Amino acid sequence: PAPMFPWSKWKKRMGASASSSKRPVFDEREDAAPDCAPALPGQVCIVQKRDTEKMYAMKYMNKQQCIERDEVRNVFRELEILQEIEHVFLVNLWYSFQDEEDMFMVVDLLLGGDLRYHLQQNVQFTEETVKLYICEMALALDYLRSQHIIHRDVKPDNILLDEQGHAHLTDFNIATIIRDGERATALAGTKPYMAPEIFHSFLSGGTGYSFEVDWWSLGIMAYELLRGWRPYDIHSSNPVESLVQLFSTVSVQYSSAWSRDMVGLLRKLLTVNPEHRFSCLQHVQGSAHLAGVAWGDVSQKRVEPAFVPNKGRLHCDPTFELEEMILESRPLHKKKKRLAKNKSRDNSKDSSQSENDYLQECLEAIQQDFVIFNREK
Incomplete structure (x- = not known):
């Protein structure tokens, strides 16, 4: 089958104004279960920065899945915007980075629920x-x-x-x-x-x-x-x-x-x-x-809200929102074993060389274009 994600067109779209696109972009989840994470595909965990002991929410998005779902443009656009803004009433981005398999966004941790x-x-x-x-x-x-x-x-x-x-x-x-x-x-x-x-x-x-x-x-x-x-x-x-x-x-x-x-x-x-x-x-x-x-x-957040979330519980249903919630500083410590297992499985698949080459081209382009961000620097 033909690749689901036309790389050359994506590269062109990345440079085009989003306002000029006539492609409908809907979030169909208006009646869906609550979701603490952004709508982009991925998983969320809670992480702690060692030196400050500050807690954050970290979203990690699988690169191959983003390519297959035509979501790379949306990931890059959100990162581009979040890296340039900061406000007391926004969920702010603190860090963005990548590895071979995933793209990561580390943002404010808000446990009051949506x-x-x-x-x-x-x-x-x-x-x-x-x-x-x-x-x-x-x-x-x-x-x-x-x-x-x-x-x-x-x-x-x-x-x-x-x-x-x-x-x-x-x-x-x-x-x-x-x-x-x-x-x-x-x-x-x-x-x-x-x-x-x-x-x-x-x-x-x-x-x-x-x-x-x-x-x-x-x-x-x-x-x-x-x-x-x-x-x-x-x-x-x-x-x-x-x-x-x-x-x-x-x-x-x-x-x-x-x-x-x-x-x-x-x-x-x-x-x-x-x-x-x-x-x-x-x-x-x-x-x-x-x-x-x-x-x-x-x-200045000096007006006390009349509704205060119950501090005795996490206001996110883990079934729907935090698919993987890990309170430790190495949330992806099993990744090396998983990567090795995935590579072994991929090599055994009867897939065409052209499809593998195409995917590799996409992954290399993401690796090259991804912008690493640290708000503290």
Whole structure:
């Protein structure tokens, strides 16, 4: 069979603007089990740095699997973005490195669980709690805008809590970078959280979309946290054409139990026309709906969250999230034996030499192009 991953095309795509791609990039897991790890293929373990004794989450992604699944571009794009950014309300990258078999990402360890997990545990989020999440994510999105980054996948699954209950945005594998005057055009995201203009742009081939889409997603998420379901009944199977029609015919229903300020804030975030939507920090800070917020305290994590995760347990279901959780400084100590075993098995396979040569070419290119990163240097 022909190789699944056209290397030469990938090399070209790596140099092309992600905003110009018309290839749909969906995360179909909006109703899936909670996931502490990024959506890219791989495994996660907890590691400890010897000299500082600081704990981190480490994701390791098998190179051959990434090639076969056409995920190399996404891995490299996420690493490229994470190496350039750092913010108090992001899950920050600390180190990236590789060996013969895997690529590694070492990031902040956040054990408070993601918001999808807590929704599935039937946590009743109060307006006070959700308002703080909105403020913390507004600061994160404002920072990303200053770095020309559209996240494109803001949703409960991608908001991790620390042990104090503060929110952190993660998973940049479908994020894109747009420079001044540019617009994104790719159909990318998780459908129930994607802004109307993304679908309009894809169907009409219009002017594209920009940073406003992340603020729509924030509004959808805030509504879901408060009510337990999303304002629009959208699933990954819905055709794009039907979604464009839906946004023009269905009105969002707000709970009569919510305060006037919360409803007003959600209305501004869930405005279909992006030109009239709250879509920057200045809009939110200047809003009467958040008039009492001490933004300096929020940015310094001095506002205590009303919801604090239970410190007595790890808020990640290991069955779904931490496929291999090892609290030691050599999490891959059995790798040499596994590599030797795999090589022996591969040599015995009746596979064509051309396929092996092709795979080796891909692996060598990854080895050459991978950027090693150490935030402490």
